[in-house]
Amino acid sequence: MAVAEKVIANKLCADIFQQYYLPESPTAREAMDNVLDRLYIDSPRGEAIFRRRLLSAYNPEDEEHQVTNVMESTVAEVVGILDPLLFGPET
Secondary structure, eight states: OHHHHHHHHHHIIIIISOSOOOOSOHHHHHHHHHHHHHHHHHOHHHHHHHHHHHHHTSOHHHHHHHHHHHHHHHHHHHHHHHHHHHHOOOO
């Protein structure tokens, strides 16, 4: 049970509880996170303005679609990890 909770908690923190869901590429997202972190150190207000301007480049339908994709892929990853624990190895 504890393993299942940890897997779920890790995936929620890594994939779901984010300030934004764009871009789709994990590498691009990590690079963007690093830039926002550096901006925040210099100027929290500047970081907030930059993040808002960045998000305004995407229309709400795109973000809604991306959020749905993130949720579906996160659930699929959690199920993929926990399925063998719940049902045992396939025969």
